[in-house]
Amino acid sequence: MAESSRETVFTYAAPSLKFGSGASAEIGHDLRAYGVRRVLLVTDPGVEATGHPARIAEQITSATGAEVVVFARARVEPTDASMIEAVEFGRSEGPFDAVVAVGGGSSIDTAKAVNLLVTNPGDLMDYVNAPVGRGQAPEHPLLPLVAVPTTTGTGAESTTICVLDVLALEVKTGISHARLRPTMAVVDPDLTLTQPAMVTASAGMDILCHALESYTARWYADYPAKQAEQRVPYCGSNPISDAWSEKALSMLAGSFRGAVNAARAGDDPAEARTVREQMAMAATFAGLGFGNAGVHIPHACAYPVAGRVRDYRPEGYAVLDGDEAPIVPHGMAVSLTAPEAFRFTFEASPTRHLKAARLLDPQGAVAATEGPDLLPAVVATLMRDIGIPNGLGAVGFGAGDVDGLVEGAWAQQRLLATAPRDVTPEDLAGVIGASLEHW
Known part of the structure; x- marks a missing residue:
């Protein structure tokens, strides 16, 4: 793309914010x-x-x-x-x-x-x-x-x-x-203290994917130049959204497992409040990032996963929903294809993918090579640790469902346009098919 035809402007907006107990x-x-x-x-x-x-x-x-x-x-x-x-x-x-x-x-x-x-x-x-x-x-x-x-x-x-x-x-x-x-x-983090463990895990994976997807989104200056009236809220990764996303990932590294464990064990409220506050702050930071940069393949794939669920009912959600309808919660649905999606997008920005993996796993606890497998391994290990199902197969989908899920994901062009690589239906089939099981 000629330099003169590239976008030179990114936008940023946020609501007024009041945070704290x-x-x-x-x-x-x-x-x-x-x-x-x-x-x-x-x-x-x-x-x-x-x-x-x-x-x-x-x-x-x-x-x-x-x-x-x-x-x-x-x-x-x-x-x-x-x-x-x-x-x-x-x-x-x-x-x-x-x-x-x-x-x-x-x-x-x-x-x-x-x-x-x-x-x-x-x-x-x-x-x-x-x-x-x-x-x-x-x-x-x-x-x-x-x-x-x-x-x-x-x-x-x-x-x-x-x-x-x-x-x-x-x-x-x-x-x-x-x-x-x-x-x-x-x-107000105090409002989240009664959140069940699986709700904490699923919603937390939404935070994680918001931060990762916005951080790895297409760079704003790699889009064609736009007129003011053509600009949309999702403008691609940019210096401001990057700062929010990086901080969210660092905060998740120190609080996510602890928040889920506290919800499972009913720990001392003071201890639970500390990790809940960190999770609430991470959610807010990630929202301030992806609400401007955008999200991409995991969210696009999540929409048909949630929309086509047949009989999966996660613990903790029936009470919140007030009925027994089958449901794949949004954050869970997003996470189920995330490892393979980030394996696919790695080649577009290896440095960003590796940095994101290090922010999530600062001690290097996950053993994987410094290449396209590292971020998927870090994400999948976290999913396993907090009790997220082992891929699409664990929530009721099989190889015969891949084409239908691809069709639903392909309809999410607004999201796929934010991916750092051009995406084809065949690419989506590869991501979804490889996501039937992660470990």
Whole structure:
């Protein structure tokens, strides 16, 4: 590519951030600046049962005098049907002056969809990314959205993305626009202390893949030059996103296994709080990185894995979801093809892949050669240590499913465009086929 035809600009954006123990008690104070009279609070049944949403609603009313209307039926791993239900509730119960999301990425993404569609005309599929949906941009500004994560992983409090399953197509996709980014992220590590072990492991793998994928994404200056109106939130790896991703990887190296072990053992709350805080910080840092650089092959492959699940039900998720539906949690789905995806992308940027492996394994505990096998070995070892299933085969997929999974991943062109190497369907088949078992 001629030098003059390369991109010379990268973009960076982030919500206002409030981080720390007790931060969720100050949301009412923060909303006062918006003169709110009616607030919609979005959560899910499992989080509602913890009492956090009711407490936050009470504090908002006490600080602002506003009425808080609660929608507590967000679905873990949202579908088009669950989001439409939430949107219909928002439209029928509105108008509102602000939206507050309390929960994991599923609640935050549901709140993003509601916020979009209570302020803009049309239906959900008008805004879902092409080619699955019509990829329409919002016409009007959205309401202030305060995102309060209760899991350590998705980074949804920082991003412009809203993810959902389209049931009829058996595919996971999303809505992507800068206006979806929350106005404020309130990250209170205390809200994550009751997170079950498998939720901690799966959500943590989402942090890991956010950091690794954004760090290994196509460099922003390797894209063709763009006009201002052509720029999208995912602009490729860049100096600012790199700094967030590197720090997230370093923090995961020191806290991830400990956080999962604490959740399994029910350790002393003080000890658990330390590693939970580190995980919450890593999730936020990774979100600030990938929310601008983007993610690529593991996330593209994860969408059909989650969308085509038949009968897998991980421990800890049935209670949170409120039903017995089969589910491959998003972070787990992303991780299942990650080792092979990073083996495939190694040749595009060997130095970055090796540095990422050293950040995750600073003591060199994983025995592998300093080449394309090192990062996959580090990731697979971590997956095994924290109890992530051993590849796609362990969640119910076989060789006969590869073509269907490739078809679903190939539809995620927005993500595949961020990969550091050009990707073909045959490449995806190689990654997915080699991911049926990792060890």
